[in-house]
Amino acid sequence: MASPIISIQDGAENSQQLSINSRNIENAVTGNITIPGDKSISHRALMLGAIAEGETIIEGLLLGEDPRSTAVCFRAMGAEISELNSQQVIVKGVGIGNLQEPQDILDAGNSGTTMRLMLGLLASHPNRLFTVTGDNSLRSRPMSRVIKPLSSMGASIWGRKGNSLAPLAVRGQQLRPMHYHSPIASAQVKSCILLAGLMVDGQTTVTEPALSRDHSERMLKAFGATLDIDPQTNSVTLTGQPTLRGQKVIVPGDISSAAFWLVAGAIVPGSDLLITNVGVNPTRTGILEALGMMEADITKENERVVAGEPVADLRVKHSQLKACEISGDIIPRLIDEIPILAVAAAFAEGTTVIKDAAELRVKESDRLAVMATELGKMGANITELEDGLEIVGGNSLRGAEVDSFSDHRIAMSLAIAALNATGETIIHRAEAASISYPNFVTTLTAVLT
Ligand code: S3P
Numbered sequence: 001m002a003s004p005i006i007s008i009q010d011g012a013e014n015s016q017q018l019s020i021n022s023r024n025i026e027n028a029v030t031g032n033i034t035i036p037g038d039k040s041i042s043h044r045a046l047m048l049g050a051i052a053e054g055e056t057i058i059e060g061l062l063l064g065e066d067p068r069s070t071a072v073c074f075r076a077m078g079a080e081i082s083e084l085n086s087q088q089v090i091v092k093g094v095g096i097g098n099l100q101e102p103q104d105i106l107d108a109g110n111s112g113t114t115m116r117l118m119l120g121l122l123a124s125h126p127n128r129l130f131t132v133t134g135d136n137s138l139r140s141r142p143m144s145r146v147i148k149p150l151s152s153m154g155a156s157i158w159g160r161k162g163n164s165l166a167p168l169a170v171r172g173q174q175l176r177p178m179h180y181h182s183p184i185a186s187a188q189v190k191s192c193i194l195l196a197g198l199m200v201d202g203q204t205t206v207t208e209p210a211l212s213r214d215h216s217e218r219m220l221k222a223f224g225a226t227l228d229i230d231p232q233t234n235s236v237t238l239t240g241q242p243t244l245r246g247q248k249v250i251v252p253g254d255i256s257s258a259a260f261w262l263v264a265g266a267i268v269p270g271s272d273l274l275i276t277n278v279g280v281n282p283t284r285t286g287i288l289e290a291l292g293m294m295e296a297d298i299t300k301e302n303e304r305v306v307a308g309e310p311v312a313d314l315r316v317k318h319s320q321l322k323a324c325e326i327s328g329d330i331i332p333r334l335i336d337e338i339p340i341l342a343v344a345a346a347f348a349e350g351t352t353v354i355k356d357a358a359e360l361r362v363k364e365s366d367r368l369a370v371m372a373t374e375l376g377k378m379g380a381n382i383t384e385l386e387d388g389l390e391i392v393g394g395n396s397l398r399g400a401e402v403d404s405f406s407d408h409r410i411a412m413s414l415a416i417a418a419l420n421a422t423g424e425t426i427i428h429r430a431e432a433a434s435i436s437y438p439n440f441v442t443t444l445t446a447v448l449t
Contacts, residue, residue, distance in 0.1 A: 006445055011428055018411070018430035018441065020418035022399065027419050028270030028318075029447045035258050037062035037086060037251035038279050039436050040187070041309065043113045044219050045249040046070045049091030050079035051099065051121065051198070052223055052244035056091040060251035064436045069109035073118060076102040093246055097199055101128040105167070108134040110364060110406075110435050115166065116146050116188040117216075120195035123155035125172035133167040137364050137406060143168060146192040149180045153196060153204075177202030177240070184359065185332040187212035187283075190236070194220065194227075200240035207235040210329040213283040218308050222247050250307040252279035256409075257437050258314060259287045259337045261447065264416045265316030266296040267347040273447060274301075276313045286334030288314075290341055293324040294348055323350030323393055331356050336363075338389075339413040342371045345391035346380040347420060358387040364435075365407035374402040374414055378421055399423035408435035415444060 005021040042062040047070060049056030061067060063086055071081050078100035080092035094100070099121060106122075108115035115134055122130040133139065144164035147157045153175040159168040177200050182189050190206045194216055197204025211234050217227055223246075226239040258278045265271040280288070280300065291298055297319040300312040321344055326334070334341065338357055345352035360367040372384035377400040381392035399421050404411035411432045418425035433440040 006441065008430070008441065015429045016431040018415060018427045019424060020415060021424040022419060022421055027268050027448055029261065029264045029268050029273050029419070030271060031447055032274045032276065033261065033443055033447060034276050035253040035261070035278065036064065036437055036439065038254040039064060039066055039256065040113065040213055040215050041219070041249070041251045041279070042067040043070050043117065044215055045251060046074060046081065046091060047117060047121070048219055048223050048244060049246060050074035050077070050081070050093050051096055052093040052246045053095045054093065054246035056093065056246040057248045058089040058091065058251060059087065059249070061086055061089050062251065062254065062436065064434060064438055065109060066111040066114065066435050069107065069111045070114045073106045073108065073114060076104065076106060091246070096241070096244055097125060099125055099128070102130065105131045105133055108132060108138060110135050110137055112138060112141055113188055115143070116192045117195055119143070119146050119150065119157070119168070119170065120192035122170045122172060123150045123157060124175045124196045124199035126174050128172040130170040130172070131167060132170065139166045142362055145184065145186065145189050149178070149189070149193055150196055152180070153178045153200070155196070175200050177204055179205040179207070182206060182208045185210040185212045187216065191216040194236065194238050197238045197240055198225070198242065203237050203239055205235055205237040207233055210234065210332050211283055212332045213281065215281070219249070222308050248307065252306060252309050252311045253277045254436070255279050255284050255287060256336045259340050260412050260416050262287065262291060262296070262298060262314065262316050263340045263344045264419055264447070266291060266319060266321060266344060267420050269318050271316065271318040274313060274315045278312060278314050280310045280312045282310070283333055286330045287337040287341070289330060290324065290326050290334055291344065294321040294344060295319060296321060321348035321393070323348045323352040325353045325355070327355035327388070335359060336409060339367050339371050339409050340416060342375060342382065342389055342391055343413050343417045345393055346375060346382065346395070346397060346417065348393035350393060352391045352393065354388040355385065356387055363407070365405040365410060367407065367410065370405050370407065370410050371413070374410065375417060377402055378417055378425065397421035399425040401426045401428070403428040404430055404432045406432045408432045408437065412437060412440055
């Protein structure tokens with residue numbers, strides 16, 4: 001069976017361009033694959049390991065650029081973190097409140113999770129001074145969403161544009177208890193405040209408008225913190241000054257990475273793919289519900305719980321997708337999967353509307369604008385809405401020159417669209433995929449042969 005020709009060339013300024021020439025053939029996506037470790041859980045395992053007492057052992061860590069940024073920052077503050085690999089990483093923590101003042105600027109790279117979660121810890125280390133920066137993208141992403149609530153707890157943080165953009169300077173303080181009603185459903189905001197609350201004498205509560213991913217809550221409990229969760233009000237209360245003890249963390253595969261293969265299998269005729277060891281925490285499975293509404297043929301097999309997180313194998317087969325509406329409380333549970341859902345919608349019968357997703361404008365790129373222009377270049381009928389996208393499915397896509405805007409999820413979404421497009425697609429700045437998926441192109445080649 002003919003397969004598309006996949007090649008990587010050097011592009012401008014150390015970038016890479018990925019070329020996928022689909023030759024209008026049966027590219028059926030088949031086989032049995034594993035995916036890299038969950039990015040959110042990998043960050044949290046490194047951070048909690050770094051502030052716990054004793055040793056944390058992490059199996060299955062994601063080796064992407066983002067967790068590497070977290071490891072570099074916490075090593076600079078005294079945690080001993082062994083060389084990163086996906087088998088076993090050992091973290092020797094410093095104990096709560098004992099992060100050292102680093103000798104240099106902490107660089108979070110492209111990683112919003114590193115910067116926002118770390119800020120909660122830095123702000124609560126009295127009398128220590130920290131400076132934090134990131135790459136071009138991260139320096140333009142809003143930090144006021146964590147700086148404002150931290151300041152209400154007594155934090156001292158300074159940044160550009162009225163204390164809203166990195167680089168940031170932090171002078172640690174003894175923080176006060178707080179009940180924070182977050183205006184956005186953001187796990188980064190929730191986790192930042194909870195981590196700040198670790199050093200507080202008293203209780204810290206975060207209430208969010210809809211439930212966001214709960215990996216911090218699960219892992220904090222596993223490390224020994226006391227948390228009360230009220231599902232009725234989407235509130236979590238942490239009791240301050242616990243003793244955290246190092247644990248063994250087994251990181252499941254990242255459902256946000258599995259999403260690319262779920263959509264590839266769903267849209268490419270003849271596909272039958274098994275993705276093993278995928279984290280299926282209910283706060284992350286909005287993608288499965290959305291693809292279910294679109295009548296994708298996806299089954300969960302071998303469901304189990306591994307180190308406190310639900311895990312399953314997912315099988316996807318090709319089917320004719322139908323349009324649907326994606327809005328409301330499901331959005332935080334599929335927030336990172338909207339670019340690849342837009343690709344699915346381009347191949348669905350009818351008009352898919354995605355709403356309540358304005359948060360996508362402040363991700364690694366403005367994902368609403370970028371998906372509308374880049375998928376549009378491939379012939380998709382896609383319109384940008386203020387807080388979402390409208391996609392009229394059914395146009396056949398054609399290869400085009402497109403750009404990831406250095407956003408990992410855009411690069412990979414466009415690559416999946418290219419599998420079902422006629423002719424050659426060239427994706428500029430495709431190296432961005434390594435932020436969350438270092439072996440993406442290797443797996444792409446494997447599922448097509
Ligand atoms: C993340 C939370 C989400 C998500 C990001 C990872 C986390 O961000 O988009 O990729 O690990 O907490 P927000 O909290 O900004 O929604």
